[in-house]
């Protein structure tokens with residue numbers, strides 16, 4: 001695996017591949033890699049002769065400075081995992097390399113409704129930061145295939161919107177890969193390592209309550225079902241931001257189901273200081 005730290009060097013190397021007609025797969029990450037990330041790398045390797053992974057803990061997407069400070073960094077282990085997985089290129093830029101001029105958003109991405117609901121509502125500015133870094137990374141890597149995890153359901157929609165906004169929808173194919181889970185159902189996440197033993201056990205309540213929604217879904221009024229799931233999650237020790245049911249295609253919140261629309265249940269909640277998110281498709 002080749003490690004590039006400089007944008008210019010990576011760009012030059014990739015340009016040569018592109019000229020040779022080689023397709024490039026790209027997996028952006030913030031490091032602290034787990035099996036979920038490696039499954040994205042594996043999908044990319046299967047479909048592209050060249051797979052690029054980036055590790056960059058993006059300061060502009062943390063609305064909570066404490067979350068940024070405590071974000072786990074395991075770079076040596078990450079390098080070993082990527083090399084063993086068969087990743088071709090690791091891009092490991094500095095903050096200056098990604099943001100040579102300034103850190104505050106210079107572009108305002110018009111994400112519309114997506115920025116006002118769920119993660120957008122509870123993490124103001126978060127998606128602008130995600131768009132800033134992904135826009136920059138896409139300019140540098142210009143992949144044919146882009147790999148994202150379904151665990152960040154709303155982020156997948158935001159990034160698809162970004163790609164349309166910057167006019168790259170015809171050039172880049174977004175591949176959304178399934179969420180990987182621990183045997184007890186907890187979605188794999190870099191933040192899980194911050195949970196202590198007791199919190200780790202309690203954390204399974206997120207998946208349990210999303211599954212509870214799936215099992216008890218009926219047409220008509222959904223408010224009671226959401227309220228019960230919210231209460232269960234709070235009683236399990238979570239400080240809940242939301243547990244919601246939304247249209248799987250556009251994330252509009254659904255309170256009354258016609259039995260037809262494709263639905264997704266999504267949750268975000270704090271276990272002490274650690275904020276966890278998860279979602280499952282319902283039908």
Ligand code: PAF
Nearest residue numbers: 028029030058130133152
């Ligand atoms: O999902 C993540 O890890 C990050 O939001 C991403 C897409 C790498 C951008 O920093």
